[in-house]
Amino acid sequence: MLTDDVLIMIESKLTAAVAFLNDVDMVEVTRPSSLEGYKLNHAKGALLVLHQNSEYGEERMQGDVVMNRIMNVTVYALIRAGKTGKLPHEYIDFITDTVGGMVINNRFSTGIITPRSDEFVFEEQGIWCYGVTLTVPVEYVKMIDQVING
Numbered sequence: 001m002l003t004d005d006v007l008i009m010i011e012s013k014l015t016a017a018v019a020f021l022n023d024v025d026m027v028e029v030t031r032p033s034s035l036e037g038y039k040l041n042h043a044k045g046a047l048l049v050l051h052q053n054s055e056y057g058e059e060r061m062q063g064d065v066v067m068n069r070i071m072n073v074t075v076y077a078l079i080r081a082g083k084t085g086k087l088p089h090e091y092i093d094f095i096t097d098t099v100g101g102m103v104i105n106n107r108f109s110t111g112i113i114t115p116r117s118d119e120f121v122f123e124e125q126g127i128w129c130y131g132v133t134l135t136v137p138v139e140y141v142k143m144i145d146q147v148i149n150g
C-alpha cells in the first residue's frame with residue numbers, strides 16, 4: 001500500500017466520523033504538506049493527517065522483495081477552545097476511537113492500525129494542538145529485476 005493511499009484512507013475514515021458529531025464539534029479533516037505554517041480557517045478546528053516516517057524490516061522473498069513497513073502517521077487536532085462542545089483534548093479519544101483498530105489488507109498479510117502515542121504540541125491564542133501518532137502496518141513490495149544473460 002502506498003503512503004498516499006494510507007493517508008487518504010485515514011482521512012476518509014475521520015471525515016465520515018466527523019459527520020456524526022454535533023454541529024458545534026464538527027471540524028475540517030485535511031492532509032496538508034506540513035503542520036508548520038498551516039492556517040486554521042474552520043470555526044471549530046481541524047484534524048491534520050500527516051506521514052511522519054516509516055520503519056522497514058524482515059525482508060523475505062516470494063518472487064518479489066517483501067518487507068514489513070510500519071508507517072507512523074500523526075493526526076494533529078488543532079482545536080479552538082470554546083465554552084460549548086468538545087474540549088480540545090477530547091479529540092485525542094475521538095481520533096484513537098475512530099482510526100484505532102482499522103484493518104489493513106496488504107498483499108501478503110493483514111495488519112491493524114494502533115495508537116502509538118499522543119501529546120500536547122502547543123497552545124497559541126486559544127488554539128490548542130494535540131498530536132496522535134498511529135502505527136500502520138503495511139508492506140513494501142518490489143519486483144525483483146531479472147538479468148538475462150546473452
